[in-house]
Amino acid sequence: MTDRATLERLSEWHDVLDDSSYYEILGVLEICDDEALREAFRGFALAFHPDLFRGAPEPVLAVVRRVFQRGTEAYRVLANRELRIRYDMGLQRGKRRLEEALAPKSEAPAPVSLRSKGLDELARSGGAKLAAQKAAKLIEKGDLESAKKELEKALAFDGNANPKLAEQIEAITLVLYAGGAG
16 A cells, blocks of 8 residues: 555645644544544544555554554544543644643553564463464454454453453454444
8 A cells, every 4th residue: 555646645644643633633523423433533544554554664654653543542532521521622722632641541552553473472371372372363364353253262261351452352343343344
């Protein structure tokens, strides 16, 4: 996905990213409902997910990651009612981004990266490690549905008490949803 038109589009996004509100980044009105927000993020993710740019030169990947990260930040803030209210108040004062102190990272995992290597390191039990290894191979093949099922098995082997595996499942779920599979 590194044809000339795509590279120009990425460059344009990169140039206006810091001057754009979360609403502008996702292309929604400030009065949008949850469904419109999800649809907008789905379209954004289908255009800018870093997995779509595998094999691209590092400078292109850096731009893609930055654009996608800002889009996921926008979605995470706008999808959370409390954070959205805080953001809207800041936006009225000219702040384009929610300050880090107001957007705690622990509330929601960053759906930006799917760890495919080292998933077994997140698992605790032997059965969980095996299932996580299978999930990693499936992610490498691009089979996210099956990878998610394997990670769910791994989580079950760990007594459904492994937040790091749960974060990976949530990340895959968001990518699948953004791609229209969820």
